Structures are given as structure tokens and as C-alpha cells.
Amino acid sequence: MPKLNIYVDDDLAKRIKEYNLPLSQICQNALWQAVEETETAVCGYDCRQPAVFFIQGEGGSVYACRKHLTTLLTEGISTVRSI
Numbered sequence: 001m002p003k004l005n006i007y008v009d010d011d012l013a014k015r016i017k018e019y020n021l022p023l024s025q026i027c028q029n030a031l032w033q034a035v036e037e038t039e040t041a042v043c044g045y046d047c048r049q050p051a052v053f054f055i056q057g058e059g060g061s062v063y064a065c066r067k068h069l070t071t072l073l074t075e076g077i078s079t080v081r082s083i
């Protein structure tokens with residue numbers, strides 16, 4: 001099984017240890033959820049087309065199709081990631 005490293009802030013690391021949380025299982029569950037969400041993502045602009053971009057802006061994040069990405073490029077997008 002591959003080993004991955006993650007970085008967390010000091011306070012979170014302290015609290016994870018304090019509560020003796022099963023870190024690998026929690027992370028694996030969250031990562032599976034993120035992968036499955038990405039694989040089934042549809043555009044968040046009511047067109048229901050398959051999403052091809054994940055967009056992170058000041059107001060939050062959204063999946064978008066190629067058509068709506070063009071529209072969003074004028075709205076102050078801070079991060080765009082192809083999926």
C-alpha cells in the first residue's frame with residue numbers, strides 16, 4: 001500500500017494526537033469521497049454538463065463545464081484546476 005504525506009497546522013496535529021484519531025482511515029475516507037465527487041462532478045451553473053474544471057474563488061468553490069469557465073474567467077477566479 002503506497003504511503004502519502006500530508007501537512008496540517010500545529011494545532012490540528014496536536015488535537016489529532018490528543019483524541020488519538022485514526023488518521024490514515026479518516027484521510028482515506030475523505031480522499032475517496034473527493035475522488036468520487038470529482039469523477040461524477042457536473043457543472044454548478046445549472047447546465048448539468050459534465051464538469052471539466054474545479055474553480056476556487058473568493059466566494060467558494062464550484063465545478064464548471066468548459067462553456068461556463070469562459071464566463072467565469074471575468075469574475076475574479078483565483079484558482080482553476082482541470083479535472
Ligand SMILES: [Zn+2]
Nearest residue numbers: 043047065068
Ligand atoms: Zn456549465
